Amino acid sequence: MDGSPNDRVDTSVAHPARRYNYWLGGKDHFAADRASGDAIEAAMPSIRTMALENRRFLGRAARLIAERGVRQFLDIGTGIPAPGNTHEVVQAVDASSKIVYVDNDPIVLSHARALLTSAPAGTVAYLDADLRDPRSILDHADLKATLDLSEPVGLLLIAVLHFVRDDEDVQGIVGTLLEALPSGSYVAATHATWEYLPAEAIAKLSAANPDGRFTARDGADFAALFGGLEMVEPGLASVAHWHADAEPQPRPAVEDVACNGFVARVP
Structure with missing residues (x-):
């Protein structure tokens, strides 16, 4: 790609990774990200809880996949680095694990290169690519140099598919x-849903999504994108409740988190 990645930074437009960083209490965001985050929080006051629980799900899911023997991971939509990154979780299980991170925000790229440091026995790579073009990820030279796609891979799609609209062939992207x-x-995925929210909250969230970039899907539609996989118990569930016995109790209500997740095996 020509030029510095930072040449592509548009601070006047909110970006999901920077908005997520804002909700998690980070420092890597701009006024547009904060304004968008605040508008969404006004419609859904528990959005920061959702962001935190989604992050906790990532750690539990990645650990489970690693404990089942998978030693290479493809994390698409990784976001700005924060404690509990995928490579930290899985390399704690096996230090030789290999991880490829993918995101399309230049700020994420710069932070990832600076902060995502592998254990000496393992490997971490970062791809500047977009989920909406899955072949650009799968055919990338750095992915091929890091992962062996003839051996099992843990694919992580955490809080990213709800930024792919139906008219962008979300089913085809997942299928590829x-x-x-x-x-x-194994696949671990999460997806925001409005199925538990009152009509008033949905109307406010729709108003805070003027470009239609965000697409909420209910649990049935989300699971349908992954037909044919073998769900790990308990199947699709709120990210706050999936294998969460060791998390701080009591667990947040499904309505306050409004995000489903699952882990499934490729037969």
Whole structure:
């Protein structure tokens, strides 16, 4: 890609990774990200809880996949680095694990290169690419140099698919990624849903989404994108409740988190 990645930074437009960083209490965001985040929080006051619980789900899901023997991971939509990054979780299980991070925000790229440091026995790579073009990810030279797609892979799609609209062929994107995974691979994915929210909150959230970039999907539509996979118990569930016995109790209400997640095996 020509030029510095920072040449592509448009601070006047909110970006999901920077807005998520704002909700998590980070410092890597701009006025547009804060304004967008505040508008969403006004419609859904528990949005910061949702962001935190989604992050906790990532750690639990990645650990489970690593404990099942997977030693290479593809994390698409990684976001700005924060404690509990994927490589930290899985390399704690096996230090030789290999991780490829993917995001399309130049600020994420610069932070990832500076902060995502692998354990000496493992490997971490970062791709500046977009989920909406899955072949650009799968065919990337750095991915091929890091991961062996003939061996099981843990594919992580955490809080990213709700930024792919139906008219962008979300089913085709997911299908392309799944076709590249050999048997024994695992997928961990989360997706925001409005199915538990009152009509008033949905109307406010819709108003805070003027470009239509965000697409909420209910649990049934989300799960349908991954038909044919073998769900790990308990199947699709709120990210706040999935394998969360060791998390701080009591767990947040499903309505306050409004995000579903699952882990599934590729047969």
